[in-house]
Amino acid sequence: MGAGDGKAEQSKLAAERVARLKRRLDEAEGATKPWDADAVSEKVVADKLGELVPRGWYVLHDVHWPGRPKASLDHVLVGPGGVVVVDCKNWTGEVRVLSGVLWQGRYARTQAVEGALAQCAAVSSVVSPPYRRLVRPLICMAAQPDLFGVTASDVAVAGTQRVVGAIEALPQVLDQQTVAGLYAQLGQDLTHEQEPGIMAFRHVRPGTVVPPAAPPANAGAPAARSGSSVRPAVRGNPSAAGTGEGYRPAGHRAAPKARRHGTGGAGRLALLAAFVIFAVYILPYWGQ
Incomplete structure (x- = not known):
């Protein structure tokens, strides 16, 4: 297959992809029309x-x-x-x-x-x-x-x-x-x-x-002022x-608990990070 044939094949595949995308777009537009x-x-x-x-x-x-x-x-x-x-x-x-x-x-x-x-x-x-x-x-x-x-x-x-x-x-x-x-x-x-x-x-x-x-x-309830x-x-x-x-x-x-008490989550995260550092970098050399 020559260089020209390869380019033609690529062009054909690109055209098919464009056609598929266009069909999907048309289907999506048709599906939204009833909702609109x-x-x-x-x-x-x-x-x-x-x-x-x-x-x-x-x-x-x-x-x-x-x-x-x-x-x-x-x-x-x-x-x-x-x-x-x-x-x-x-x-x-x-x-x-x-x-x-x-x-x-x-x-x-x-x-x-x-x-x-x-x-x-x-x-x-x-x-x-x-x-x-x-x-x-x-x-x-x-x-x-x-x-x-x-x-x-x-x-x-x-x-x-x-x-x-x-x-x-x-x-x-x-x-x-x-x-x-x-x-x-x-x-x-x-x-x-x-x-x-x-x-x-x-x-x-x-x-x-x-x-x-x-x-x-006169409808049995006091009238409210305009506005x-x-x-x-x-x-x-x-x-x-x-x-x-x-x-x-x-x-x-209402604000979620994590929002109302934001410091609690941050404290737990810091404690977990400290434990990981201790386990990875300190514990292996403990007692040497």
């Missing part, structure tokens, strides 16, 4: 649900699914109408609720309905028993703005333009004080880290909490509510 679309749809729904904040609703975005450390819930709302667990979907095509069944095209999406019911049951399990019956599931279709329907299992399905009205239409079952208490409880139960790093690949940080505006002065920081009452530990220790935002952790 889901993140955009969750953001759209989150912005829409924000319209409920001035109307007495508390909003929690992208929080932990109780009992499933590696799963999350898109949105959980607490307000006068109870607790609403919102599962965000970004389905395309024809989506409808017909005869109590959720359809996408010609396929019945019963699994999505069962998933919404499972999310509702998980949140109900951490709510105080008197209020468990007030937890409701809702599927929000980000790409179907005008859709609204209710399945046979009582799961509401609403598009982005109908979701606020559907939640507002719920009958009032909670007063403002109870709403604040439930919000504080769910804030603690759903926003603490359950397993290190499980949300590293999410586009939204876990435990993003949006408090509602202060209720009017003030409103913190819901923390139930079960009255002293913690005043100190701010009862409710900590997601991601806030």
Whole structure:
């Protein structure tokens, strides 16, 4: 084989490697597109649900699914109408609720309905028993703005333009004080880290909490001044509510022991180094 043939062979191998790398890049880009679309749809729904904040609703975005450390819930709302667990979907095509069944095209999406019911049951399990019956599931279709329907299992399905009205239409079952208490409880139960790093690949940080505006002065609770920081009452530990220790935002952790007592680790390391020096350089000549 001549020099020219060797160069041609090397050029061919290089071209094949480039082609393989390009295919892998295309596959990686294709794999990230659904995640990007889901993140955009969750953001759209989150912005829409924000319209409920001035109307007495508390909003929690992208929080932990109780009992499933590696799963999350898109949105959980607490307000006068109870607790609403919102599962965000970004389905395309024809989506409808017909005869109590959720359809996408010609396929019945019963699994999505069962998933919404499972999310509702998980949140109900951490709510105080008197209020468990007030937890409701809702599927929000980000790409179907005008859709609204209710399945046979009582799961509401609403598009982005109908979701606020559907939640507002719920009958009032909670007063403002109870709403604040439930919000504080769910804030603690759903926003603490359950397993290190499980949300590293999410586009939204876990435990993003949006408090509602202060209720009017005639709503049974004193109105807060504009711009003030409103913190819901923390139930079960009255002293913690005043100190701010009862409710900590997601991601806030106490310093590890090694940080709080850094000198202990350094002392042990120095002692180990001294022992190694003694064993290697002094002990062999001991007694000579």
